[in-house]
Amino acid sequence: MQYFHSHRKLLSGQGLLRLSHFYGQLRRNRIITRAVRSFHGNGRLYAVSEGPLSVAEIFNRIPIEDTRNFCFIAHVDHGKSSLASRVLEYSGNFSLTSETYFLPQSSQIIEKIPCDTHENYEAKEDFLKLDTLSVEQQRGITVKASAASMLYKPNDQALLSPQNDTGYLMLNMVDTPGHIDFGLEVTRSLHVVEGAVLLFDAAQGVQAQTLNVFQKAVDIGTELVPALTKVDLPHARPLEVSIAISEMFGFDPDKILLTSARQRIGVENILEAVACNVPPPVSFEDDDGVTLRAQVLDSWFEPTRGVVCLLKILSGKMEEGDRLVVVDDSFYDKHLSKERQVSNESQFSLQEIGMVLPHRVRTGKLLSGQMGYAIVGLRDPRQARPGSLVLSQDSIDRAFHMEKPEWMLNGDVSQQSALFASVHPLEAGEFDDLCSAVDKLSLNDTGLEVHRTSGASGTDGGPFLGPGLRIGFQGLLHVEVFRQRLLDEFHMEAVVTPPKVSYLIKYLPSKMSSRKQDEPIEEIIEDLSRWPKSGERFDIYEPIVKVRVISPVDYAGNVMELIKKKRGYDMSTEVIDDLNWIFHAQIPWGEVVTSFHDELKNCTAGYASFDTLDAGYKKADLCRVEIMLNGDSVDPLTFVSHRTNAQKESRVVCKKLKETLPREQFVIKIQAKADGKIIASEHIKAYRKDVLTTGGSKAVGGGDITRKKKLLEKQKRGKKRLAQNSSGKVRLSQAAFNSVVSRSG
Structure with missing residues (x-):
């Protein structure tokens, strides 16, 4: 281009026009110039580049006011991940150029493109670029919030601050999960950002999780931008859904954006709305521009690089080679000594730092307001957990006397585990490897609650499973994703027992009680092996949740019948529009977590959705059902049932185990026991060799019946000895545990 600039007088008008078009293409592809010379030709203004700026230089020249x-x-x-991918594509972060979007667009529904075109197949593949985990790509869902930074040139340049000479805003985007089991990821993301784009499916309209995430955003004070997705679908109802949204949430229907990730409709409108409506980050009042304070948003472990952190710079700047320290909330506790506040193990040297676009771009430093990754050389995943504060070693004393970050004032964003399960390795010798893998996985999955014991012998696996860990989860899908991530990322195949909820036990005075005087009168138990022993007088309280179901009105009868079946009460209904109703009820959490989701989808043809809210504990008539194999109790299969349903559910469990457990050389007797009585039983026949024939199908002993009886009795005694000497050797697979999660017949 310098050659053309030097010889511009020799260019014809057509040549100058081509030069201008080439420069415009560079601009659209986000290749910004260090210096631009302008010249006129044939009445037009032309610009020529003298050299491109690097991505790092562009980001570093954008002030925090333009973030x-x-x-x-x-x-x-x-459509969250799909639209997020289109936003990154439009900004130039992905390989497809933004020229795709320079087609005539309007706020009306654009003429539909056939779904089987090559362009749409290619576009569908691009949707998965933000979902990097193997489990996300296999299941087609988002389980981890993903962040990426991008540049955007707003149509209204008045949005830029005077000191910004790049002409661009820096947008830091976070794509969040949608499933209720990963709501903690959504909450953490909302605490990091100042604005959120609230999406509604133009065909389905308002759903249960829509109400849930809306309430979270309002409680935190996040600025909301409403938008409809999938407006190109044949059964989309943009007008009806917009009216319902405006009535329920108070949005102006004229300001609800219409988008389609598949056909790239409204992507620019999303970015323009974010630029205009979302406020910039608020700086600390005592920010001196020098003292470094950074928040750990996420972290994960890589075998070759160690712990990698995703950071948000709150004040100051961070450069490679800096000596840093990671602290938690106890750093601001003035009652602790400085040695306890900052330990030597939490200090490290910054090895590599850069932006996430979502691919990594090494920039060498991060400035205030920026998000990026940092490789610090840590090998212990527990040293850099999300929510930690990163400080410069040179400014620890200054940071101690400065303003405490907001998320530390409000407490760590956490969520109580909804259910608990035991996790065991297939081989007892792999217990230490399992502990190491869970430590690394819990660094990235903050919804896990890991309970360690003093040693491998202290776990509740018993002779059937051996040592293991007790882990709290947010739901059944969370359990499945955890097990799959263990296998995909750490090549660790583990057995996860059927999840159980917690119960509140209130002990009553009793002369026959064996409890000590100093033991608590009330306790919450998560492990059914701690269930009160016979002879104790106690009341049982089960956890209750407020359930909100959104379903088409055509299935109202099925939904109400299901709620009653699950022992629901205080049921009420609310009308959304002519097609959908909201059902409110209170249901025991143990009934919801087992099979409520599957049964709700079955009775509503897959159209209904639900979410839950904790409602405390309620007294109930419950009993502990113990599952025994050949007379030996199997604690992981033990469950709690309402006394009126105990026998029915026990029969279902025994029948499912009979269908799942493999046959052995001995008879397997499956029994369910409650209140000291056997209430259900099944038998699995043993493999049996035909001892009455020899080779060639020749009968033994001819026609002598006494000889045959002796052989059969001998075989029977051998099977009995084998069963007696094989206590605990019944093979329990993951399929056996999965089969008893749902106890519905």
């Missing part, structure tokens, strides 16, 4: 942090929130499968 926008936002996320996408919505119900599951309402």
Whole structure:
């Protein structure tokens, strides 16, 4: 281009026009110039580049006033990740150029493109670029919030601050999960950003998780931008859904954006709305521009690089080679000594730092307001957990006397585990490897609650499973994703027992009680092996949740019948529009977590959705059902049932185990026991060799019946000895545990 600039007088008008078009293409592809010379030719103004700026230089020249942090929130499968991928594609972060979007667009529904075109197949593949985990790509869902930074040139340049000479805003985007089991990821993301794009499916409209994430955003004070997705679908109802949204949430229907990730409709409108409506990050009042304070948003472990952190710079700057320290909330506790506040193990040297686009771009430093990754050389995943504060070693004393970060004032964003399960390795010798893998996975999955014991012998696996860990999860899908991630990322195949909820036990005075005087009168138990022993007088309280179901009105009868079946009460209904109703009820959490989701989908043809809210504990008539194999109790298969349903559910469990457990050389007797009585039983026949024939199908002993009886009795005694000497050797697979999660017949 310098050659053309030197010889511009020799160029014809057509040559100058081509030069201008080439420069415009560079601009659209985000290749910004260090210096631009302008010249006129044939009445037109032309510009020539003298050299491109690097991506790092562009980002580092954008002040914090021109930064926008936002996320996408919505119900599951309402198009968050697809739209996030299109936003990155439009900004030039992905390989496809933004020229794709320079087609005539309007706020009306654009003429539909056939779904089987090559362009749409290619576009569908691009949707998965933000979902990097193997489990996300296999299941087609988002389980981890993903962040990426991008550049955007707003149509209204007045949005830029005077000191910004790049002409661009820096947008930090977070794509969040939609499933209820990963709601903690959504909450953490909302605490990091100042704005959120609330998405609604133009065909399904308002769903249960839509209400849930909306309430979270309102409670935190996040600025919301409403938008409809999938407006190109044949059964989309943009007008009806917009009216319902405006009535329920108070949005102006004229300001609800219409988008389609598949056909790239409204992507620019999303970015323009974020630029105009989302406020920039608020700086600390005592920010001196020097003292480094950074928040750990996420972290993960890589075998070759160690712990990698995703950071948000709150003040100051961070450069490679800096000596840093990671602290938690106890850093601001003035009652602790400085040695306890900052330990030597938490200090490290910054090895590599850069931006996430979502691919890594090494920049060498991060400035205030920026998000990026940092490789610090840590090998212990527990040293850099999300929510930690990163400080410069040179400014620890200054940071101690400065303003405490907001998320530390409000407490760590956490969520109580909804259910608990035991995790065991297939081989007892792999227990230490399992502990190491769970430590690394819990660094990236903050919804896990890991309970360690003093040693491998202290776990509740018994002779059937051996040593293991007790882990709290947010739901059944969370359990499945955890097990799959263990296998995909750490090549660790583990057995996860059927999840159980917690119960509140209140002990009553009793002369026959064996409890000590100093033991608590009330306790919450998560492990059924701690269930009160016979002879104790106690009341049982089960956890209750407020359930909100959104379903088409055509299935109202089925939904109400299911709620009653699950022992629901205080049922009420609310009308959304002519097609959908909201059902409110209170249901025991143990009934919801087992099979409520599957049964709700079955009775509503897959159209209904639900979410839950903790409602405390309620007294109930419950009993502990113990599952025994050949007379030996199997603690992981033990469950709690309402006394009126105990026998029915026990029969279902015994029948499922009979269908799942493999046959052995001995008879397997499956029994369910409650209140000291056997209430259900099944038998699995043993493999049996035909001892009455020899080779060639020749009968033994001819026609002598006494000889045959002796052989059969001998075989029977051998099977009995084998069963007696094989206590605990019944093979329990993951399929056996999965089969008893749902106890519905």
